[in-house]
Amino acid sequence: MTKCRDIKEKLPAYFEGIVNPEDKRLIGEHLLSCEKCRVALEDLKKTQALVHNLEEVEPPPWLTQKVMSRIRKETEQKIGIFQKLFYPLHIKLPIEAFATLLVVVLALFIYRATGPEMKALQTAQAIPKDSVVKEYEKAVSSPSAPSTPTLKGDISEAARLEEKPAPARPFEQQQIEKKREIVKENESIASQGAEIKETREHKAMSATPQLKTVASKKPHIITITVRATNIAVAGKDVEDLLNKSNAQKIKCESLENMEVITAELASQKIKELFEKLKTIGEMKEKGTPPDLSEGNIIVRIEIVSNP
Amino acid sequence: MSFNETTLRGTFSLAELSNKVDDKNRSAVDDDYEFVSRCQRGDTNAFEVLVKRHQKKMFNIAYRMTGDYEEASEIVQEAFLSAYKAIKKFRGESKFSTWLTGITVNHAKNRLKQIKSRSFHEGTSIDDPVETEGGRFAYEPEAREATIIEQLERKEVQEKVQKCINSLDEEYRKVLVLRDIQGFSYEEICDILKIPDGTIKSRLFRARDTLKNCLKKVLGDI
Numbered sequence: 001m002t003k004c005r006d007i008k009e010k011l012p013a014y015f016e017g018i019v020n021p022e023d024k025r026l027i028g029e030h031l032l033s034c035e036k037c038r039v040a041l042e043d044l045k046k047t048q049a050l051v052h053n054l055e056e057v058e059p060p061p062w063l064t065q066k067v068m069s070r071i072r073k074e075t076e077q078k079i080g081i082f083q084k085l086f087y088p089l090h091i092k093l094p095i096e097a098f099a100t101l102l103v104v105v106l107a108l109f110i111y112r113a114t115g116p117e118m119k120a121l122q123t124a125q126a127i128p129k130d131s132v133v134k135e136y137e138k139a140v141s142s143p144s145a146p147s148t149p150t151l152k153g154d155i156s157e158a159a160r161l162e163e164k165p166a167p168a169r170p171f172e173q174q175q176i177e178k179k180r181e182i183v184k185e186n187e188s189i190a191s192q193g194a195e196i197k198e199t200r201e202h203k204a205m206s207a208t209p210q211l212k213t214v215a216s217k218k219p220h221i222i223t224i225t226v227r228a229t230n231i232a233v234a235g236k237d238v239e240d241l242l243n244k245s246n247a248q249k250i251k252c253e254s255l256e257n258m259e260v261i262t263a264e265l266a267s268q269k270i271k272e273l274f275e276k277l278k279t280i281g282e283m284k285e286k287g288t289p290p291d292l293s294e295g296n297i298i299v300r301i302e303i304v305s306n307p
Numbered sequence: 308m309s310f311n312e313t314t315l316r317g318t319f320s321l322a323e324l325s326n327k328v329d330d331k332n333r334s335a336v337d338d339d340y341e342f343v344s345r346c347q348r349g350d351t352n353a354f355e356v357l358v359k360r361h362q363k364k365m366f367n368i369a370y371r372m373t374g375d376y377e378e379a380s381e382i383v384q385e386a387f388l389s390a391y392k393a394i395k396k397f398r399g400e401s402k403f404s405t406w407l408t409g410i411t412v413n414h415a416k417n418r419l420k421q422i423k424s425r426s427f428h429e430g431t432s433i434d435d436p437v438e439t440e441g442g443r444f445a446y447e448p449e450a451r452e453a454t455i456i457e458q459l460e461r462k463e464v465q466e467k468v469q470k471c472i473n474s475l476d477e478e479y480r481k482v483l484v485l486r487d488i489q490g491f492s493y494e495e496i497c498d499i500l501k502i503p504d505g506t507i508k509s510r511l512f513r514a515r516d517t518l519k520n521c522l523k524k525v526l527g528d529i
Contacts, residue, residue: 047515047519054371054469071351074388075349
């Protein structure tokens with residue numbers, strides 16, 4: 001049985017004439033007997049008529065002009081940049097191609113001219129470290145004990161001081177200046193790199209592994225401050241103590257209100273030294289405690305007057 | 308003489324011939340094809356012809372969708388500008404007018420969204436009665452035999468119909484404007500809105516039903 005709801009759903013299609021013949025027949029039959037659906041169809045027709053009869057609205061007379069002016073403006077802007085760059089093609093294209101070629105050739109020329117020098121500079125950077133070792137060996141160490149670990153320690157210290165020019169005590173400042181001079185000397189040697197390039201490359205090759213081993217076995221440095229009433233007496237006592245502990249490379253330096261003693265000592269004897277130093281005066285230790293199992297330690301003892 | 312030799316001796320290759328035939332078919336179907344081709348080659352004057360041809364229809368679609376004359380002017384300008392920018396991408400798979408209508412409907416839809424959010428912030432409703440300024444319909448053709456009263460009455464009715472159209476949801480409004488006001492075929496509407504035929508029909512049914520109820524409310528007896 002045909003229901004009104006189904007019919008109403010099909011009414012728009014029926015009205016437009018796009019229903020199949022079977023539906024058309026069924027709807028037609030139903031409409032003859034159903035007042036409600038007939039009214040619904042009438043309403044639909046009237047609504048369609050009202051909508052369909054809506055008058056066409058004229059667009060503003062300036063619309064075409066405005067649209068076209070916007071389009072032309074847009075096109076001009078686009079063409080403007082393009083024309084600036086490439087037009088007239090027969091003149092600008094060859095110029096641009098030539099300029100590009102010139103840039104490429106210049107870049108290649110510069111690269112080829114500077115490339116070897118850059119390489120020489122890079123290899124020369126490895127040499128100063130090696131030279132610093134030798135120069136500093138001459139300057140600092142005694143001829144009797146040319147042990148590598150000491151130098152390594154000092155080099156690392158020198159590097160540290162180079163990086164961190166912290167407010168230093170007079171002794172440290174002297175050390176820094178000395179080391180800076182050595183580095184400068186070596187830099188001037190390195191600047192002659194172009195001439196002795198090949199020899200240096202060889203040297204650098206041989207120096208690099210040496211430096212690596214040096215860096216891996218650098219001795220620890222401990223700074224100890226001892227406060228004593230009599231600096232001179234305490235200095236001598238400390239020197240005796242170091243001799244008894246079989247310390248090497250003992251070096252004393254008298255500064256204003258301060259005695260500085262540096263020495264190299266077997267790490268096993270550090271504890272013993274500490275105990276003995278306490279008997280001389282009030283002791284203060286700087287630096288991280290070393291691994292006391294093996295190797296040497298550089299000890300820097302600063303004796304200052306007890307106020 | 309083989310077929311290939313014949314082809315090679317001719318002016319066009321097979322592909323060229325097929326393209327020529329395609330072009331001929333397109334131009335036979337779409338009156339705008341020639342002008343579109345010229346536009347694609349950068350001829351702005353050809354686009355002016357297309358603007359003049361289609362501006363009224365596009366304007367009416369925009370006007371019926373928004374119910375606002377100024378907005379419709381803006382929408383049409385934007386739609387033509389977008390069409391010009393994208394004309395090189397137009398491959399002629401549908402008629403130019405169908406493609407352009409799609410762009411206009413999209414712009415109108417976006418503008419409606421803007422208006423809706425603006426009116427939401429300002430506290431006014433898009434469904435408020437459509438206010439028309441004096442002279443707004445100055446461009447409308449005058450019914451010579453109608454009296455002034457009849458003209459006013461007709462104008463009033465049309466305003467009410469437009470108000471009812473404005474009250475429809477945007478998705479129903481689109482199909483109603485395209486089908487019942489502009490008379491596009493279902494196939495064309497499918498192309499324009501990129502939705503299936505069944506969806507269009509069901510939306511149209513709903514749109515007409517809602518519109519009928521609204522008109523009964525505002526006009527009394529239809």
